[in-house]
Amino acid sequence: MSEGHDDHDHGKQSFISKYIFSFDHKMIGKQYLTLTMFMAVIGGALAMLVRLQLGYPGQHAEFWEKLFPAGMSQGVMTPEFYVMLFTMHGTIMVFFVLSIGPVSGFGNYLIPLQIGARDMAFPFLNMLSFWTVLPGAMIIILSFFVEGGAAASGWTAYPPLSAIRSAIPGSALGQTLWLIGMIFFVASFTMGGLNFVVTILNMRTKGLNMMKLPLTTWAQFVVGILGLLSFPALAAGAILLLFDRSLGTSFFLPAGIFIGDELFPHQGGSPLLWQHLFWFLGHPEVYIIMLPALGFTSDILSTFTRRPIFGYRSMVYAIMAIGFLSFIVWGHHMFVSGMSPFLGTVFTMTTLCIAVPSAVKTFNWLATLWRAKIRFTTPMLFALAIVSLFVTGGLTGIFLGTNAVDIQLHDTYFVVAHFHFIMAGAGLFGLLAAVYYWYPKMFGRHMNEGLSKIHFWFTFLAYYGVFFPMHYLGIAGMMRRIYDPNTYDYLKPLQPVNTFITLAAFVLGAAQFIFFFNYFWSMFRGKKVVSENPWEANTLEWSTPIEPGHGNWPGELPEVYRWPYDYQQPDEEGDHAPQWQAPSKVGTK
Amino acid sequence: MAENTEANRDAKQGMALALAIWGITIVSVAYFFKYGLPELASTRTSQDTLYYIILALTGFFYIAVQVFLGLYVWKYRHRDDAEGSYWHDSHKLEMAWTIGTAVILIPVVFAGLVVWQDVKAAPPEGDMLTIEAVAAQFQWDFRYPGGDGEFGEWSPELYSLENYLGVEPDDANGADDIHMINLLVLPVDQPVRILLRSKDVQHAFFLPNHRVKQDVMPGIQTMVWFTPTIVGEYEIACAELCGLGHYRMRAFLSVRSEADFQTWLTEQANQ
Numbered sequence: 001m002s003e004g005h006d007d008h009d010h011g012k013q014s015f016i017s018k019y020i021f022s023f024d025h026k027m028i029g030k031q032y033l034t035l036t037m038f039m040a041v042i043g044g045a046l047a048m049l050v051r052l053q054l055g056y057p058g059q060h061a062e063f064w065e066k067l068f069p070a071g072m073s074q075g076v077m078t079p080e081f082y083v084m085l086f087t088m089h090g091t092i093m094v095f096f097v098l099s100i101g102p103v104s105g106f107g108n109y110l111i112p113l114q115i116g117a118r119d120m121a122f123p124f125l126n127m128l129s130f131w132t133v134l135p136g137a138m139i140i141i142l143s144f145f146v147e148g149g150a151a152a153s154g155w156t157a158y159p160p161l162s163a164i165r166s167a168i169p170g171s172a173l174g175q176t177l178w179l180i181g182m183i184f185f186v187a188s189f190t191m192g193g194l195n196f197v198v199t200i201l202n203m204r205t206k207g208l209n210m211m212k213l214p215l216t217t218w219a220q221f222v223v224g225i226l227g228l229l230s231f232p233a234l235a236a237g238a239i240l241l242l243f244d245r246s247l248g249t250s251f252f253l254p255a256g257i258f259i260g261d262e263l264f265p266h267q268g269g270s271p272l273l274w275q276h277l278f279w280f281l282g283h284p285e286v287y288i289i290m291l292p293a294l295g296f297t298s299d300i301l302s303t304f305t306r307r308p309i310f311g312y313r314s315m316v317y318a319i320m321a322i323g324f325l326s327f328i329v330w331g332h333h334m335f336v337s338g339m340s341p342f343l344g345t346v347f348t349m350t351t352l353c354i355a356v357p358s359a360v361k362t363f364n365w366l367a368t369l370w371r372a373k374i375r376f377t378t379p380m381l382f383a384l385a386i387v388s389l390f391v392t393g394g395l396t397g398i399f400l401g402t403n404a405v406d407i408q409l410h411d412t413y414f415v416v417a418h419f420h421f422i423m424a425g426a427g428l429f430g431l432l433a434a435v436y437y438w439y440p441k442m443f444g445r446h447m448n449e450g451l452s453k454i455h456f457w458f459t460f461l462a463y464y465g466v467f468f469p470m471h472y473l474g475i476a477g478m479m480r481r482i483y484d485p486n487t488y489d490y491l492k493p494l495q496p497v498n499t500f501i502t503l504a505a506f507v508l509g510a511a512q513f514i515f516f517f518n519y520f521w522s523m524f525r526g527k528k529v530v531s532e533n534p535w536e537a538n539t540l541e542w543s544t545p546i547e548p549g550h551g552n553w554p555g556e557l558p559e560v561y562r563w564p565y566d567y568q569q570p571d572e573e574g575d576h577a578p579q580w581q582a583p584s585k586v587g588t589k
Numbered sequence: 590m591a592e593n594t595e596a597n598r599d600a601k602q603g604m605a606l607a608l609a610i611w612g613i614t615i616v617s618v619a620y621f622f623k624y625g626l627p628e629l630a631s632t633r634t635s636q637d638t639l640y641y642i643i644l645a646l647t648g649f650f651y652i653a654v655q656v657f658l659g660l661y662v663w664k665y666r667h668r669d670d671a672e673g674s675y676w677h678d679s680h681k682l683e684m685a686w687t688i689g690t691a692v693i694l695i696p697v698v699f700a701g702l703v704v705w706q707d708v709k710a711a712p713p714e715g716d717m718l719t720i721e722a723v724a725a726q727f728q729w730d731f732r733y734p735g736g737d738g739e740f741g742e743w744s745p746e747l748y749s750l751e752n753y754l755g756v757e758p759d760d761a762n763g764a765d766d767i768h769m770i771n772l773l774v775l776p777v778d779q780p781v782r783i784l785l786r787s788k789d790v791q792h793a794f795f796l797p798n799h800r801v802k803q804d805v806m807p808g809i810q811t812m813v814w815f816t817p818t819i820v821g822e823y824e825i826a827c828a829e830l831c832g833l834g835h836y837r838m839r840a841f842l843s844v845r846s847e848a849d850f851q852t853w854l855t856e857q858a859n860q
Contacts, residue, residue: 080833154830160807161790161832167726168832254808256745258755259726259789263745271791271806305665308677314687336793337804338811341709345702352694359690360683362654367682369661371674376602376666384662388610391654395647402697404704405640407802408626411793411828453602461609468617472624477797479828482836488824490627490797497624568675 013550021131023123024550028130029109030442035130036101036431037516039137043092046085048509053077053085055502057484070149079483080169083152086481087170088144090155091178094285095185096137098427102292103227104129104192106434107220109442111196113541114217116205116558118551121198122191129191136184139177148172154481156278159252159271163244166260176245179238186235189227196224205540207560211316212579214539214564215309218316219295222323223288229327230284237277244269275337279330286423287326291319293430294361294390297383299564300437301365303537304380305372306575308565311364318357318364325354335403336410344403351401358394362387377535378452382433385460386426393421396471411481414474420467432459435519440534444547445526451518458511465504469497538578539564603666610659614652621648630819630844631799635704643697712814718781720773723754724805725788727834729825730754731773735765735858748788755788767857771840773825775817776850782814793829796842804829817844 022028052059064072071081108126112119120126143150152170153162161167162175200213200221213221240251244266252274253266302309309315331339331347365387374380396418399405409415439447478491485491485498533542543558558580562569566577572584621644629637721732721740732754734740741763747755756763775781785794785805792805794813803813827838845853 078833079836083830083833083835152833158791158830161830164790167790257789257807258745258748261750263748270808272809307674310677311679311683312677314683336802338806338809341705344705344709348701348705349698352698355694356687356690360687363686364683366654366657366661367679369658369665371676372661372665373674374599374603374662374665374667376599376606381602381606384606384658387658388613388655391651391658395651398647398694398697399640399643402639402643402701404636404701404708405643407708408636408640408797408800410802411795457605461613464613464617468613469620472620475626476624477627477826479795479826481830483833484836487837487839488826490824494624565677570675 021127023119023127025108025112025120025123025126026442026548026550026552028126029105029107031130032100032105032108032133033435035134035137036097036105037519039092039096040101040512041516042141043089043097044509044512046089046092048505049077050082050085050089051502051505053082053483054485055499055505057486077483080149080152082483083154083168083481084144084150084170084174087152087154088140088150091140091151093424094155094289095182096133096140098289098424098431099189099285100133101431102296102427102434103220103223103288104133104189106216106292106296106431106438107192107196107223109438110541111199111217111220112203113441113544113548113552114214114539115200115203115208116540116553116560117199117203118553118557120195121203122195125191126195129188129195132184132191133188136181136188139184140181143174143177143181146173146177148174150174151178156282157241157274158278159241159244159274160257160259163241163253164257164259164264165245166262176242179242179245182238183235186231186238189231193224193227193231196220197228200224205557205560208540208579211313212560212563214295215298215312215315215319216292216295216539218319219291222319223291226284226288226291226323226326230281230288233277234281237274237281240277241274272334272337272339275334276330279333280327282333283330284323284326286419287322289423289427290430291322293386293426293433294319296430296434296437297365297386297390297426298368299537299539300379300383300433301368301387302565302567303437303535304375304377304383305368306375306567307368307372308567309364310367310370311360312563312565314360315364318360321357322354325350325357329354329401332401332403332406335406348401348403352398354401355394355398358390362391362394377436378447378449378456379433379437381453381456381460382429382436385456385463386429386433389421389425389429389463392468393418393423393425397422408477409474411479412474413470413478413480416480417467417470417474420470425463425467429459429463432515437535438541439519439522440529441541441544441548443523443526444529445522446529446534447518447522447526451514455511455514455518458507458514462504462508462511466501466508469501473497533578536576538566538576540579543578543580597667600667603662607659607663607666610655610662614655614659618648618652627797628819629798629800630817630821630823631796631801632816632818633708633800635707636800639700639704642700646693646697708815712782713780717814718776718779719784720775720781721784721786722773722794722805723786723788724792724794724827724831724838726790726832727827727838729771729773729794729827729838729840731769733767733769733854733857734762735767737762737765741766745788765858767854769857772843773840774843774845774850774853776847777817777820777844779847780814780816782812785811785813790831791829792827792831792838795826795828796823797826798823799842802828817842820844820846 148169243249250266250269253269257264332351723730739762741760742757743755787805787807823842825840
């Protein structure tokens with residue numbers, strides 16, 4: 001392939017229209033990924049500080065004061081700074097890393113390529129959605145530097161803590177900026193979701209019916225719907241909370257709140273209403289993060305086992321079932337909130353239903369591995385790790401979904417362990433697997449293989465080292481979000497576990513620099529890709545030129561003849577038959 | 590040949606991954622024998638029983654799936670020939686694990702509902718010790734109704750530094766109420782009902798040894814009841830983020846014999 005094919009149909013583009021205000025879904029996807037990585041560095045650094053405090057409570061080091069004059073005055077972390085750290089860690093990771101990375105980043109990059117379209121349905125909207133989420137992210141970051149610091153009411157922002165300024169220092173301007181940042185995020189994500197759904201429904205190339213879509217695109221399709229239906233609830237909640245904070249309304253504030261010798265004049269609101277609105281978004285959000293990762297896992301497993309994915313239809317139904325169920329389980333976050341115990345029984349039943357499609361996915365993956373011919377590339381290692389993490393995190397969901405058992409484990413580190421395996425684990429490993437897998441398509445070069453493998457091993461082992469012991473902490477009764485567990489006598493014996501977790505977390509954090517280095521170094525120095533289809537995969541993105549230009553295919557759009565998983569198809573020569581390959585025998589599928 | 594060494598390297602990754610998955614499984618399961626629930630000190634044994642049933646069930650599937658994952662990774666790490674593996678659907682198998690999962694979970698759900706009913710439904714009839722717990726940044730206050738068994742009325746308008754609980758000064762019922770700060774004293778083997786209210790933000794009333802956890806909400810009165818069974822000193826924790834002092838919102842629970850409790854109550858009433 002020669003250089004310069006970028007400009008096939010659009011002539012020379014200016015730097016600004018090519019790299020900044022680009023309409024090209026591939027460039028927008030890369031912009032999202034760059035933002036994701038930037039936010040991940042910040043979110044990760046916050047987690048390191050959280051672990052520093054928990055591993056070595058009250059430790060003292062002068063140089064911290066120079067970095068954080070207010071948060072670490074005299075070199076010791078203050079409790080309010082600690083609360084701010086985990087609040088912003090959660091917010092940044094959930095929304096600005098694990099949502100915009102796998103969904104906005106890879107969704108935008110892959111959907112047109114995998115369905116044989118020249119771009120997304122609404123390229124301008126696509127550009128707009130990136131330029132809407134960017135200010136949101138900047139507002140969230142800048143909130144650290146306002147008076148009182150960033151928001152400090154947890155990523156769940158429960159009022160009255162998040163509504164009344166005197167309740168905690170971060171509830172001043174920081175919380176207002178948090179809410180405004182969220183509104184920007186929701187606006188952006190809604191535009192994205194609309195684009196995903198319309199593009200997948202209307203712009204599939206000839207021959208590509210819905211039941212021939214790769215599971216990655218299926219997942220993005222359902223995620224688009226979830227985002228469209230659930231995020232507006234958060235936007236509504238955030239706007240109402242802003243009203244409560246600034247205009248004296250009482251949506252979430254009841255009568256009789258007394259803080260700092262002041263009785264507040266609010267009347268008739270309910271903090272439970274916020275929880276309902278927040279978790280009506282919050283639970284689908286978990287699957288918005290997870291489903292793309294599970295889609296990547298299916299496609300990567302199939303490619304590198306050199307076998308068709310097992311149970312394609314049941315995988316599609318499982319994705320749909322999980323998407324549907326995610327809307328009727330939000331109450332399991334509120335078992336001990338004081339809502340009617342009858343609701344607790346209903347939400348237990350709906351919640352445990354999710355175990356069924358989840359088990360189907362797991363067993364289908366295992367069946368895909370059976371009699372496989374595995375190629376242990378880095379994306380494959382990450383995909384296999386996701387299967388392991390998904391099982392670990394999925395099973396602990398049964399404890400928490402069973403209301404009677406949740407009473408003891410609710411708001412303990414058991415929950416922290418659970419969601420870091422199932423949501424954050426799938427999301428993070430999915431994101432990394434996807435980068436390793438699609439990097440040759442995105443940049444026309446390979447990432448360094450040795451560094452990739454080292455990165456995998458440190459990440460996988462350290463991940464278990466950080467998050468598995470948190471189950472023990474939670475079972476032993478350690479609450480979430482506490483600045484110093486040693487306040488409690490019964491938690492003192494757990495300090496060695498906390499110190500171990502902190503050390504493992506530092507390894508996990510440090511290992512990510514190997515990835516960042518590899519990512520940027522390989523862009524310029526990586527081995528050049530020599531074939532359009534370096535993994536010998538079947539999906540349409542591998543039929544484009546090595547570095548596809550704006551419009552994706554230089555000539556006609558490809559036609560699709562088969563489903564994406566024809567590996568070892570007995571009627572075809574060779575070990576795989578890509579979607580764009582016409583059947584060699586008349587009459588075969 | 591270059592391809593062969595690559596295949597060998599590949600195969601080694603597979604062996605390492607299988608060993609890592611098995612190693613993680615063994616170590617992670619072993620430590621469950623070292624760390625467990627805090628000692629149970631109330632009649633809520635059914636919650637623990639259900640916990641152990643789910644632990645056994647999920648433990649079995651955790652070990653089984655991780656072992657098989659490792660096994661497949663090990664066994665299929667390298668094959669020269671993958672013919673005959675164009676097998677991608679089995680209605681029977683897919684139905685088996687759909688229905689199988691559901692069948693296993695249905696008894697868990699029902700057991701959960703029975704236990705939930707048991708601990709959340711109305712407390713047993715008859716005379717019951719009722720205590721009010723008041724949560725505020727960052728302190729637990731407890732109010733006993735005194736000899737008359739009736740609490741004095743309270744109102745948020747009366748909150749002040751002197752009248753911390755906002756009690757109506759003219760209400761005769763309140764004259765003998767007993768107010769404790771960060772200390773809850775209970776008689777052993779007697780069901781107790783705790784009425785929970787918050788003065789400011791959300792808190793959660795957590796008794797780790799008694800398997801009790803209930804959010805405390807401003808504007809909503811919540812309630813828990815339980816029966817302590819072992820005399821001793823315990824800690825009460827706040828389990829919902831309530832501000833910068835959340836971590837030190839700790840109180841104490843002292844469970845005493847009936848006689849000791851009555852002595853204590855009389856002492857307090859005479860003060």
